[in-house]
Amino acid sequence: MLLHTGERVRHPHANVPPSTSRQRPVRLVTASSVSPASAGDVDQRLAALRCPYCRGTLEVHDVPTPAEGRGRWGLLRCSCREHPLIDDIVILNDGSLGHMSEADAGVVLPGPSVADVVARLREGRTSTVLSTLLVRPPAPHRLSGRRIPRWVATASPIAREMARLRRPLIGAVLRRRRDTMTAERWLHLTYRRTALPGDLYNHFFMRFGQPRMLAALALLEGMPDGPIVDLCSGYGHLLHTLGTTRPAIAVDQSFLSLWVSRWYVAPHALHVCADANRTLPLRDGAATSAVCSDAFCYLSDLPARAAELVRVAGGGPVVLARLGNVAHAPHEGTEHTVEGWRGMLSALGPVRMWTEDELQATYLSNRTADPTIDGPDLEGGKWLCAAIGDGLAAEAALSDPAPHHRGRLVRNPLYVSDGDDERFAFPSEWYAAENGSLTDLLPGRVDPHHRTPSGPGDLTIVGVPDRYC
Numbered sequence: 001m002l003l004h005t006g007e008r009v010r011h012p013h014a015n016v017p018p019s020t021s022r023q024r025p026v027r028l029v030t031a032s033s034v035s036p037a038s039a040g041d042v043d044q045r046l047a048a049l050r051c052p053y054c055r056g057t058l059e060v061h062d063v064p065t066p067a068e069g070r071g072r073w074g075l076l077r078c079s080c081r082e083h084p085l086i087d088d089i090v091i092l093n094d095g096s097l098g099h100m101s102e103a104d105a106g107v108v109l110p111g112p113s114v115a116d117v118v119a120r121l122r123e124g125r126t127s128t129v130l131s132t133l134l135v136r137p138p139a140p141h142r143l144s145g146r147r148i149p150r151w152v153a154t155a156s157p158i159a160r161e162m163a164r165l166r167r168p169l170i171g172a173v174l175r176r177r178r179d180t181m182t183a184e185r186w187l188h189l190t191y192r193r194t195a196l197p198g199d200l201y202n203h204f205f206m207r208f209g210q211p212r213m214l215a216a217l218a219l220l221e222g223m224p225d226g227p228i229v230d231l232c233s234g235y236g237h238l239l240h241t242l243g244t245t246r247p248a249i250a251v252d253q254s255f256l257s258l259w260v261s262r263w264y265v266a267p268h269a270l271h272v273c274a275d276a277n278r279t280l281p282l283r284d285g286a287a288t289s290a291v292c293s294d295a296f297c298y299l300s301d302l303p304a305r306a307a308e309l310v311r312v313a314g315g316g317p318v319v320l321a322r323l324g325n326v327a328h329a330p331h332e333g334t335e336h337t338v339e340g341w342r343g344m345l346s347a348l349g350p351v352r353m354w355t356e357d358e359l360q361a362t363y364l365s366n367r368t369a370d371p372t373i374d375g376p377d378l379e380g381g382k383w384l385c386a387a388i389g390d391g392l393a394a395e396a397a398l399s400d401p402a403p404h405h406r407g408r409l410v411r412n413p414l415y416v417s418d419g420d421d422e423r424f425a426f427p428s429e430w431y432a433a434e435n436g437s438l439t440d441l442l443p444g445r446v447d448p449h450h451r452t453p454s455g456p457g458d459l460t461i462v463g464v465p466d467r468y469c
Helices: 042-048 114-123 129-134 140-144 157-176 183-191 200-205 211-220 237-242 255-265 302-312 338-348 356-364 429-434
Strands: 059-062 074-077 082-086 089-091 107-109 228-231 248-252 270-273 289-293 318-324 351-355 383-388 408-411 415-418 421-424 461-464
Touching (some): 211 289, 211 356, 237 255, 302 338, 302 383
Antiparallel strands (some): 059 074, 408 461
8 A cells, every 4th residue: 555745756767967965954944933724614625525435424523632733633423434633634544544655665664543543532542643643763774874674674663662762752842842843844854864765855845846846837727726636745845836725635645744734835725644546535526626746657546546536626627747658767656658648548538648848848938738739749758747638728828926936935945055156956866866857957056145036937946835944
């Protein structure tokens, strides 16, 4: 069973672009200590949800909020069972609420079962529920300086004991420092001491302005008004960029990423913890559009997953970003030829396709994609994007400000201080392998006093949520 946090990430391949050594965490500005508004409208938005097992309606029965919490806590009851509501996160899943690797779906740490969480809520034993769901063990080899087998650092009794010892720290942070924490600090706690492959901290922290995100935005800017479903929403980067006034439903199997998204990145969205590989816990037509960005290839039974997105979008457009073209290496997840993808998706409605490179260039030219024609040279592209349905708006200029400039403007954290200037530098070889095209999109040096975008294509400045860093 996969755990999706916005996207799956891979090992670096053989030809790694030149890069610098791993950077320290980037501190840009001090975050506001103001907490996001509480999701008091959960009852209203629950109308879009249904039990994924009996398909029945859900009724909230509140329980007291413990000291670790800020949002709403309770039990959601349908005709077949009770589901947890933890700090505004709706859990419509079964089995374990443990952690799995974003890189390869390996177990990081087994977690409590949904049944156990329900029992704690019913009996009022909620004091440590949240910290238990958020804790991940540090990697012993990163602490000792020695490389040890990964299973020892993740799924072993040693890892479980380290997580148990770490839980009071997370609990103390929740009780005493939660309102001054940022998404950056939570990502640091989660990933900076990890046994997982790849540079996951920088991969998620330096998400705004990544080329793959710009390509998706060239399509998503043409979505119709109304609610949007983001499947495998991860830490909420895309939902922030789409705008905080658009109603949104974030669906992911990772409680941790949903919780960080809810409180630090995309607080306007309804966050639902559910298995993307099963029937979605959403009513027919719960939204007017849907997207799955960077994760679709890693789901099971892809025709069924695409059909679910079409169902919940109620006939509105569905965007699938970063589909692998099997004709080109490296290979990740389930891949098809261009015609293979078209044949699978066209059973659900009219399909248009583009290469990720073309959409990135379209976005940086301050335009949205033309939804009436396919992009050129699809066979030559490794990464493809597809739109199902006819609901995308006609090609037009991007909104002002450009999507990647929405929010609080900060220097792109890929720049580091270097004398009187700031210098572009990849934080790791792994990050460079994943985002090598940035060398052609970002100038090598910038004036540190330049803090206003020079135009919609300026990637040296990015917009972030108020509580991001």
